[in-house]
Structures are given as C-alpha cells and as structure tokens.
Amino acid sequence: MTATPADPECVFCAIAEGRAEASVVFEDDTVVVFMDLHPVNPGHLLVVPRAHAVGLEDLDRVTGARVWTVGHDMARALRASTLRCDGINVVLCDGKAAFQTVFHVHLHVIPRHTGDGWTLPTDPPERAKALRDRDAAAIRDALALVR
Template sequence: MTDCIFCKIIAGEIPSTTIYEDEKVKAFLDISQATKGHTLVIPKKHIANIFEYDEKLAADVFARIPKIARAIKASDPKIQGMNIVNNNGEVAYQTVFHSHIHLIPRYNNEDGFSMTFQDNTEKNTPESLQEIGANISEKIED
C-alpha cells in the first residue's frame, strides 16, 4: 500500500531506527518514544489490524515478540518491566492502519507512561459473565 507510512518504512522510503528485521517482520524505534526504547513490531505484509491475521502470520509475528522484548530489556539495566500493546481500530486508539505491536519498556511508576483499566466488578454477576463468555466462545472458529 503506497500511502501507508509503515509500508514506506519497510521499503526504505522513510528512515527508521531498525532494531530487528527478517523476511516476515521489522522492529524499529517508535519516533514518539513514550519511554526510552519504545519499539514497534510490524508484519512486512500490509494488514490493517489483528482481525486480518491468519494463523501463519500470527505465528510469524508473535513468535518474534519475546526475543525482541528480551533484547530491549537487556539493553538497559534500569528497565523493570514492559507493556505490550496492540491497538485495533480507531476507537481503540489505532492511528496507523498497518498492524503494529508496541513494546514499551517500563522504568518505574514515574516514567511518564500510564494505562488505566476501569474496575467494573460491581456491574457484573457470575451469570452475566457466563453469558458474555458463552457468546464469545460460540463465535470461535476452528
């Protein structure tokens, strides 16, 4: 896709700081650097989001995440953890519509990065959770 910024990065039309690349994926530093070492891992095949992955592409991309994450962690002894984030769709804060996984090193609770998960425990019952789970389970395709 010629107007995709990530496809242009893969093609070498836009410079990037590549930290890993093979025939299936490219990993490069996010220009925004939410924290030092913030890396994006992208499939070289243009797909918009997680909903377009098949099993083979998912295996190719996600199998590489741990070794890239370990390399990032090993690069700085101050790294204490890592958020792995994948936004899918505009409502989920996806801004570049070429699938990408953020590897965001965490240094401490004051490193400037945050995520918030709302606690909706009081809004659910065991029965409503069973109903939600059953609805999802019946949609899983083999």
Template sequence: MPECIFCRIVRGTQASTKIFEDDNMIAFLDFKPITKGHILIIPKKHTELLTELEDNLAGGMIVLAKKIGKALRKSKLNCHAVNYIMSDGAEAGQRIFHVHMHVIPRYRGDGFGLRMPERDEDEEDEKKLERTAAKIRKVFER
C-alpha cells in the first residue's frame, strides 16, 4: 500500500508549505485552499481517526489550532473568523485517512458554508432524546 500523502509530508518526500512544525505536529497550507490561508494540522504519527489518537496528541492539535487561529486573525490576511473542522470517518467526509484538522480563515462573503440537512423532527421528542442519550452514555468511557 502506498504511503499516505500526510506521512510523505512528515518524511519530507512530499513538499509542503509549512507554518509550524515540532516533534509531534505539522501545520501546512492546504494544496487546494477553500479560502486564502487554509491550513491543515496533522499529528506526525500516522493514525486514521481522531478516536484512535493518543489524548496528548489530540489535545495538542487543539492547542496548536488555537495558536494558528490567533495568527490568522493578527495576520495581514484580514480574516474575520475561523472554522476548525475535523471529519472522523468516510461518512463524515474524511478523504485522507490520517487525522487532520482544517483551520479555515473566513472572510465576509467568502461563500463557504456547511450544508445542513432537513431536521429530523421525530427525534426532537424528549423521550426519544433520552433513549438516544442512554445509548451513548452506556458505552461512554471516561
């Protein structure tokens, strides 16, 4: 199986425009930016899903995202807001199966948005919400 593109970036066999790098993480500009300054944060260790990632690395991704968000806001890009997006699994839209977070600077009128499906009104019933919560709580691990 060919090495994943993010692992190639980590190893330096795939070029990238880095914003930040340390022992655990790399942040680099997306090759196909949704908006100007669109950044990807990846852990260096190949892990497919956020749910499989070690806690310290998952936490480190959020801390780095926060710092990058600050930099974007201070930069001359003049961004007004930032979206932090992770897709965990194919049905969530994940295409590269190496954990990554999109840090997307937002500009007024940039045209980007998340599409929301019709709400399932059937699921708004309080008893149904309680049954749904019970299914999740039953397997929740602290």
C-alpha cells in the first residue's frame, strides 16, 4: 500500500483529523463518515478512510473492506431513518476520468427518490461476445499481478 497517514493539503485528511469542519455521522479508527457538502439529495454521505489513499490502488484490502462494510451500514441506516428514500446509490469514483474530484478515496452513499432528477448514463450499446471474452481474459491474466 502506498497510502500515507495524512496529506496536509487534503481536505478529507483534514476532516478525518478534526482540522476541518464536517457533519460527522460515524467514525472509528479506520473510517469517518460525514455529510456531503454538495449532496445529490439530503442524507448523501461520504465514507472516507482516515489514512490518505488517492485511489483504489493505494488502499489496502482491510481498509477497503471496512469502507464497504460501513457504507453498507450507512445505506441501511438511511433506509431506516426519517429521511426515507426509494433507493440507494453506492458510488466510488477512482481517477479523474471516472469523475473523482477529491483525490482521497471516498465512497458515496446516496439516498435516491423517484423523480429526483439525478441520472447516470444509461442504455450503452451491447458489446459483442467475442470482445467480452477477450476483455475477460485480459482481466483474468492481470489478476495474478494484483493478488
């Protein structure tokens, strides 16, 4: 793992260390969960590891598992809360091309409501089976490099 304990220029590190203001929902030794400053809907949460990690490649498996476990707990809490929602999006953007804007890994837990107006691109074209098989083989080959 190439993560560092904290990046003094990173706003999420500052929040995790208590140096910046946030509306904290939950925290433990590994993660902090707080309300998104620019929410899609009220209740939009960010699950952030305390240790600075820019992207998924910088995140160790134990911390990554904790981020997802806490994200699951937050989704359940949103559904049980008085905020109510019709659905939940769980989104992690890894890299600028994937719309990451704060370069410290964070998991969005977004309550959704029918007709709330927020959309993800839909209806991509079907990819031919031969191309999917080729892509699957490339990923299978790479698995040996990352395990």
